[in-house]
Amino acid sequence: YKEFESDTLNALTNALSKLNDATEGGGIQFVLRPANDRWQKRGQLIASAMKSGKFSDDSLAQGVMKGLGGLLIPSLANTKADDKAKSEFKPLTPSQEKVLQLIAEKASKPGFEMVTRVVTAAPTSEEAKISLNNILSSFNQYTSDTNRFTIAKLPETEVLKQFIFRLFSLGKPDVFSTEEVTTLWHLPTPRLETPNIRWLRAKRLPAPSNLPKEGITLGKTVYRGMENIVKIKDDDRRRHIYCIGKTGTGKTTWMQNLAYQDIMEGKGVCVVDPHGDMTDWLLQRIPKERIDDVIYFYPPDLDRPMGLNMLEAKAPNQKQEAVAQMISIFYKLFDPTGTNQIIGPMFEHYMRNAMLALMADDEAGATLVEIPRMFTDPEFRKQKLAQVADPVVKQFWLQEYAQSQRGQQSADMLSYVISKIGRFISNDMMRNIVGQTKSAFDIREVMDDGKILLINLAKGLTGDLNSNLLGFILVSKIQMAALSRADIPENERKDFYLYIDEFQNVTTDSIATILSEARKYKLNLIMAHQFVTQLDEKIREAVLGNAGTMISFTIGPNDTEVMGKQFAPEVTANDLINIENRQAYVKLLIDGAVSKPFNLIALPPMGIARPKVGTALRKLSRLKFGRDKRIVESEIARRNQLFRQNEESDLNSPRPENMR
Template sequence: MTNVYIGESVHRGKRRLIGYAEADRLRHMYMIGKTGVGKSTVFQNMCLQDIENGRGVCYIDPHGESIDWLLAHIPKSRLQDVVLFDPSDTEFPFGLNLLEAHDEFEKDFLVNECIQIFYKLFDPKKTGVIGPQFEHWLRNAAQTVMAGPEGGSILEIPRLFVDREFEKKKRAHLTDPLVIDFWTKQMVHTSNFHKSEMLNYFMSKFGPFINNSLMRNIMSQHVSSFEFDTLMDGKKIVLVNLSKGKIGEINAHMLGLIVMSRLQMATLKRANRASDRRTPFYLYVDEFQNFATDTFASLLSESRKYGLCMHLTNQYLTQLPDAIRDSVLGNVGTFVAFEVGAEDAKILSREFSPITEHDFIGLPRFNFYIKLMIDGKTSEAFSGMSLPPEEMRETTVMKDTVVTLNRLAYGWPRLLVEETMRRELR
């Protein structure tokens, strides 16, 4: 049964909508194409249909334009469900703590994610900028700041190595013998020279986030403003605006990676539930290569059992790290390809045979080839066109209402956040 329309196909002069069924959506959709061909519009159109049909969605938008468009079209009856995370709203920062954990599974998962995120941001090609040594320190330091009922954030990690009182307070809560050994067997024998070297190393990675008040006010709050398990179960509309123009590229990537980690964690935790209690949730990630770690590659192969339907897009296959590209090509049920460059056309012609390299290079805007999952099987490739976007409607009232509701429900006044931070530092 059709659950959403992707676009339309034209066969012997007749137009037909391309329907996509719920069970098939669990096998995920990947879309590729040069800039300007209409990719974001396809996702916006699909996401709006999901919203109109009362489903839960998350849209991760690196430009902000898709979110503005969605906000202008969301029906009034669903305004209450919108969770708008806009980090550039500095007066009412949301809290987003990568290391907020409620049990041992979450702790382990998040410490691993933390390491992966640092690789992704600072050493994506694994050239040794971040090596086993940093990993070891980071793992133990992250476990230590998380210890105790008050928890902690990654921004407190450097403090562990300069503030003895803080270090003592945190260590008193440790229970993991390996982490205890790190402090009692290893750190006590580490010279001050090495410690300061380690501190410099941490500061070079964490410093930019600590010194930026926008990032500090979001990342240092111990309690995150939202948890994905509740949002997914409650069929919320989660809009994540990561417009780099407003907050800077590395900050946008960092926040996107944290959001994705916390979403993945909530998804994996659904494994413990009966399958009829895994309410489907629809995730859209534009320019997804910026927000995907290696964990994500493995989730792509498994998440259908968890009720997470993913929609991913980016511009070039060559942009994707090998593990992620292989996972996308190997696992995705529905594949949409607009015009691409010569290098990608070669790869696509193998995936989409009998469509040729040449076909992909010459595709007009808004036209694509699609291999659609139908009843659990991927179809032969056929051609289609995207649906034009509905015109922007009057947006300001809607957007203002959503912003006000969200500031009250999820944000904290900036002065309060900063005061809490000062008190903790005392």
């Protein structure tokens, strides 16, 4: 190869690339094995004889020493020790000097016995012969004064047998040095000009030898022709699964398959879907024995809205937790970067006391819809304060708030609260959902009874902000329900699997609590999203620090700095960017220990779609858990003299400095 100006592999691969993909096939096979050192000794013997001038001038033309394989060597067949004419010393000619040098170079390197085969297949014999000749002609590049290939035609059945079983031919095979073998074949380099070569875009890594044999299937791994199914045990799932990947890389299908397996195994499942495709896909695959377990939450169903009340709590500690979660939700919705420029301590202070005062009335219940009336309706406020036992809350309303009514501050605060709450309660769809005092389903019951809760928050129909609010409320209620399981023994707590796609849109800073504490309450998270930059630093550290199993489909260049550290040193940034669609790198938790990264191939969509089943389940769920719109609106109207005014957006609403 050192004597060639271009890569010799080009000619061979170019010849193969000319085959018709649809009707023709072809292959070049090199079968080799290490040769013993007898060929080197023979080469040294020949070189010694040539140096002593024991060959006639025409000896180079007499034959080839086949044991040296392809290299033209003077034959010793006619040399006789007693032939005085041959034994006389004669100076070497330039051509003999060249041959002597080549013999010495070749004999100084390790050798391999090698057989080269070419086979082709085509619809007709003539086409197969044409393809064969095209490939054979690519070997002409190796022909020179001292090297050449000769073609040996064998019966078709014999050739196929030798090709299939990679056999050595009968007789003495040719011997090639390591440099000659490299010239014939080597791994393609980027400089190779042949089209249609399938390049390995990312590194392939072997799976650990202790892959679990039980649990749900994450996918499969293929390494050097060996295929293994990748499973994860239930106990390891309690340490949660984190998945990242750009859109279109296969992570949604992967999540669907996991949720489908959990449903088929009778487990409790909740899927929070911001797009709607996953929940619709799962609805069509619900087995008949689990039809009664399904709850399908679909906000755009205006005729039969399902209630979802964040302020629904009985015990004092639950009320405090619900309020804290609601405050965190407001921060995430309106001030996600934590600048305190949009909402701040004053807003939090007023909102907390308003919600706690409303929640003190257990009989009437409390919702977000009543919050404005706490600031605008003195009679309503008086009725609610009569139920308040908390002295701190009472003091706020009777003293602090009363004093704040002087001047412009009261109007400013009212406008500020309305600008945040009003956008939800003035929306018919949202008001009829968050304005119901009793939620359509009990999250704790869903978890304990192992039901299937499918949350379709399709943003195109629900709206971004509305979708995020409902997602925040649902995830927060699930967290509170999980923590409330402290009232039953751990061995009685059923595993419940929470799937959240685009989880950055529906999780607050309390995700750290879920990840660290929820394991003992058997709330198991499967979280997915697209970019690391979607997570603020606190949530990112909580996720990366607590997720037991980590999966990375194709990611963008900006994410490699963070994710590269998680998969280093086995996986590089280039690997994370270039891994093929539907493939991922995974660090799998196995019996509590994290494995080294290895390749994972996502499986095709599981189950059989039954659209009629999906349609029937939608109707059944809305009848069981939804309520007639007219009844809901009538109840809300009775409880509230709705405050109506033109609400402005956050950016345009008044924002006095003393309200921060």
